[in-house]
Amino acid sequence: MASVRSDPDASPGRWPGGPAVALKILIAGGFGAGKTTLVGAVSEIRPLRTEEQLSELGRPFDDLSGVEAKRTTTVAMDFGRIDLRAGLALYLFGTPGQDRFWFVWDELAQGSLGAVVLADTRRLADCFPSVDFFERRGIPFVVGVNCFEGTEVFAPDDVRAALDLDPGVPVVLCDARRREDGKNLLITLVEHAAAGRSAAPVPSV
Numbered sequence: 001m002a003s004v005r006s007d008p009d010a011s012p013g014r015w016p017g018g019p020a021v022a023l024k025i026l027i028a029g030g031f032g033a034g035k036t037t038l039v040g041a042v043s044e045i046r047p048l049r050t051e052e053q054l055s056e057l058g059r060p061f062d063d064l065s066g067v068e069a070k071r072t073t074t075v076a077m078d079f080g081r082i083d084l085r086a087g088l089a090l091y092l093f094g095t096p097g098q099d100r101f102w103f104v105w106d107e108l109a110q111g112s113l114g115a116v117v118l119a120d121t122r123r124l125a126d127c128f129p130s131v132d133f134f135e136r137r138g139i140p141f142v143v144g145v146n147c148f149e150g151t152e153v154f155a156p157d158d159v160r161a162a163l164d165l166d167p168g169v170p171v172v173l174c175d176a177r178r179r180e181d182g183k184n185l186l187i188t189l190v191e192h193a194a195a196g197r198s199a200a201p202v203p204s205v
Helices: 035-042 103-109 121-137 156-163 179-199
Strands: 002-004 020-029 051-053 072-074 078-085 088-094 114-119 141-146 171-174
Touching (some): 020 035, 020 103, 020 179, 035 078, 035 088, 103 121, 114 121, 121 156, 141 156, 141 179, 156 171, 171 179
Parallel strands (some): 020 114, 114 141
Antiparallel strands (some): 078 088
16 A cells, blocks of 8 residues: 545545545556556546557567557556545556566556456467566466457456466456446455455564
């Protein structure tokens, strides 16, 4: 958790003033997996986006296989917010998907409660860097399988096996455009993170 000052953009009466508590969650995944879409679908404020047009200069670095229609990419982060109750907010940080922007991840990950890793089954291998990043740092995460129109739908257990995930990592089918699906992902993550903390051994003194 991190303490933040009251936000002047908050809804009237929601934050009566003074310090507020914010829970920080990362939205990660491969290039074109739907991170910007998910943040925009669930955020209660107009999301901050750092998108730039894809250009010929980036063609040698950006693999568009399976997402040929994509025209923009996140170059720093997406940011959104959900007010859970007075004085308590959920801050969402969408990470950039390409390798050349991964230096941003360490900064964004500091103080985070956990992460949602969005998976596109057309490019499932793109998930491995995100999964590896959070596993190595001991950051709780869930996998949201973004079911794009016209693609084959796989069972969560099949995706879990393909990604070689620990049995305790939740895998949830979703449509990143749907607010309810996004909220379900976030609830699943918070419950998963809370369960992990309660199960952690108490250090001896």
